[in-house]
Amino acid sequence: MTGTGAGTTDPWEEGAMLRYAIRRILLAVPLLFGLSVLSFGYVRLIPGDPITAMLGVNSNPTVVAQLRERFGLDRPLLNQYGDWLTGMVRGDLGVSFRSQMPISTIIVDRIPATLQLAGAALLVTLLIAIPAGVAAGMRPGSRLDSMITSATLFGLAVPAFFLGSLLMLLLALKLRLVPSQGYVPFADDPAQSLRLTLLPALTLGLAISPYLARLTRSAVVEVAQEPFVPFARAKGLAQRKISIGYVLRNALPSLVAALGLTIASLIAGSIVVEALFNWPGMGRLVVGAVTERDYAMVQALVLIYGALFIVVNLAGELAQGLLDPRVRLS
Amino acid sequence: MTAPAAAILVEQPRVAVRRRAPLRTVVGAALGLLVVVTILLGPWLVGKDPYAINIDNRFAGPGAAHWLGTDELGRDVASRIAHGARSTALIALGAVAIASAIAIPLGVLTGFLGGWLDLVVTRIVDLFFAIPSLLVAIGVVGLFGASLTTTVLALGLSYWPFYTRLVRSAVVGIRSRPYVDAARVLGASRLRVIRTDILTGLTPLVLVQTTVLLGFAILDEAALGFLGLGVQPPQASWGSRLAESREFMLSHPELALVASVPIVVAVFAINLLSDALRDRLDERRVS
Numbered sequence: 051m052t053g054t055g056a057g058t059t060d061p062w063e064e065g066a067m068l069r070y071a072i073r074r075i076l077l078a079v080p081l082l083f084g085l086s087v088l089s090f091g092y093v094r095l096i097p098g099d100p101i102t103a104m105l106g107v108n109s110n111p112t113v114v115a116q117l118r119e120r121f122g123l124d125r126p127l128l129n130q131y132g133d134w135l136t137g138m139v140r141g142d143l144g145v146s147f148r149s150q151m152p153i154s155t156i157i158v159d160r161i162p163a164t165l166q167l168a169g170a171a172l173l174v175t176l177l178i179a180i181p182a183g184v185a186a187g188m189r190p191g192s193r194l195d196s197m198i199t200s201a202t203l204f205g206l207a208v209p210a211f212f213l214g215s216l217l218m219l220l221l222a223l224k225l226r227l228v229p230s231q232g233y234v235p236f237a238d239d240p241a242q243s244l245r246l247t248l249l250p251a252l253t254l255g256l257a258i259s260p261y262l263a264r265l266t267r268s269a270v271v272e273v274a275q276e277p278f279v280p281f282a283r284a285k286g287l288a289q290r291k292i293s294i295g296y297v298l299r300n301a302l303p304s305l306v307a308a309l310g311l312t313i314a315s316l317i318a319g320s321i322v323v324e325a326l327f328n329w330p331g332m333g334r335l336v337v338g339a340v341t342e343r344d345y346a347m348v349q350a351l352v353l354i355y356g357a358l359f360i361v362v363n364l365a366g367e368l369a370q371g372l373l374d375p376r377v378r379l380s
Numbered sequence: 381m382t383a384p385a386a387a388i389l390v391e392q393p394r395v396a397v398r399r400r401a402p403l404r405t406v407v408g409a410a411l412g413l414l415v416v417v418t419i420l421l422g423p424w425l426v427g428k429d430p431y432a433i434n435i436d437n438r439f440a441g442p443g444a445a446h447w448l449g450t451d452e453l454g455r456d457v458a459s460r461i462a463h464g465a466r467s468t469a470l471i472a473l474g475a476v477a478i479a480s481a482i483a484i485p486l487g488v489l490t491g492f493l494g495g496w497l498d499l500v501v502t503r504i505v506d507l508f509f510a511i512p513s514l515l516v517a518i519g520v521v522g523l524f525g526a527s528l529t530t531t532v533l534a535l536g537l538s539y540w541p542f543y544t545r546l547v548r549s550a551v552v553g554i555r556s557r558p559y560v561d562a563a564r565v566l567g568a569s570r571l572r573v574i575r576t577d578i579l580t581g582l583t584p585l586v587l588v589q590t591t592v593l594l595g596f597a598i599l600d601e602a603a604l605g606f607l608g609l610g611v612q613p614p615q616a617s618w619g620s621r622l623a624e625s626r627e628f629m630l631s632h633p634e635l636a637l638v639a640s641v642p643i644v645v646a647v648f649a650i651n652l653l654s655d656a657l658r659d660r661l662d663e664r665r666v667s
Contacts, residue, residue: 081507084504085511088511092523096523203651207645230630315512318512318603326606337609340521341608348522352519357510
């Protein structure tokens with residue numbers, strides 16, 4: 051366990067970290083490329099063609115042909131893909147089949163709301179899940195561990211919309227502590243914006259806490275079984291100091307990886323929570339686009355969500371490499 | 381929920397000293413029995429038509445006539461939940477069947493044979509892994525339109541990448557065990573090794589994974605239903621019941637809460653049972 055601390059050795063020394071970072075980034079590139087093919091192929095998978103699917107079988111063939119031409123759907127597939135790829139690199143995701151507005155503009159409008167919700171929810175999760183996971187993992191098999199494990203098993207069974215409706219009923223409708231629904235941009239009215247964020251963020255944060263708590267517990271259990279823990283105890287170190295200074299410190303690289311996985315739950319959860327609280331983020335955009343059969347929009351959003359997840363996990367892997375020499379040297 | 385998140389239900393490290401009271405298992409079994417009884421006998425026990433509309437008697441409270449009250453159209457809520465349990469169970473079983481039908485053969489072949497097939501499939505799985513599974517499901521619904529059949533397909537297709545990865549890594553582990561080498565040395569064909577050694581070794585994982593995925597499928601059916609992308613009202617399912625109650629979220633929040641309770645009970649029971657099952661099978665493997 052020596053030399054695990056980033057503070058004791060410079061991770062950038064001897065170029066190991068740089069080589070590790072380049073290798074990780076190079077692995078992400080084909081993944082992003084594959085994602086672009088997948089999201090492009092998605093619209094072409096639609097039985098018949100996307101315009102007919104959107105307008106219905108009895109739509110006017112002339113209108114369909116016009117729209118196909120307008121969106122470039124009548125051109126050879128390879129050309130379409132080329133345009134889609136070059137457009138994407140320039141930040142142009144095409145035009146919405148429904149509103150005919152540039153998709154990039156629509157999505158950029160929605161990003162602040164989703165980020166605000168996700169960020170606040172992540173904060174709630176970190177405050178609940180990390181302490182719970184550490185407490186359970188430090189003494190596996192104890193009464194406290196058993197209680198926390200039962201609680202996470204129950205928490206995993208509670209859907210976000212149930213939790214959200216319950217919180218809305220209690221905190222907003224009965225106690226009238228917070229507004230039940232709505233969204234105000236942070237820049238317009240910070241105080242009101244935060245008040246409105248509270249309920250959805252609490253819902254989403256509580257909903258994904260069991261996942262992170264379980265991941266934290268397994269990371270901590272693994273480290274707590276190392277011989278240095280009883281040794282530290284034998285030396286007379288305080289439990290607090292062992293938990294935070296040694297166990298948590300050594301579990302940190304796995305925790306960072308766990309956090310990357312939690313982002314996927316956060317994204318999935320945000321789609322539901324945004325629907326519940328009428329939160330105008332990207333999640334509502336996805337559901338709306340699928341309901342309205344706006345395939346260009348669905349395609350763009352699949353790409354954005356996928357790219358987001360790949361980038362977050364890349365960042366997690368890089369942080370892991372910085373924190374743990376065993377990772378970057380492997 | 382999401383595919384990577386599903387991993388945490390199966391990948392908790394085992395602790396040798398853990399001696400856990402069977403209380404959790406008992407609770408899980410009791411709740412599980414309740415759910416099974418609801419699915420099998422519920423509609424008969426309630427004995428009401430889940431589609432009979434009575435506008436004069438909407439939003440009635442619980443009572444002798446309607447055990448759980450009536451909904452926004454005056455339909456019997458208990459009956460809708462009991463009938464919905466059947467659709468939801470059908471969807472969950474169908475989704476797990478589809479995911480297993482893809483993941484088990486694919487995971488066994490790639491894990492056992494390796495080579496270029498393994499490389500290609502692993503890359504494709506990695507790619508699907510980048511998309512949250514609920515989003516994959518939403519995408520499938522976008523292709524085929526929301527319905528009960530689409531929900532089964534959408535959920536099945538959103539679970540296979542994670543499941544394939546799990547099966548593949550288990551097979552890689554089993555393949556390197558001494559008894560597999562022994563079988564090969566004794567002249568067993570590849571097919572025989574797969575049938576007798578690999579598939580047998582895989583059984584605990586498949587059993588645990590089936591229960592875990594059933595829980596996820598129930599939650600995701602409900603989530604899709606809630607978003608209006610699952611089973612479409614008026615057809616009864618736990619998800620569609622949520623979609624219906626959502627419109628009355630602010631005026632009659634109790635409808636949404638009552639609609640969620642069976643989901644929580646069923647998934648909690650499944651989680652407890654899969655946890656117990658995993659402990660049990662782990663013990664057996666050690667001894």
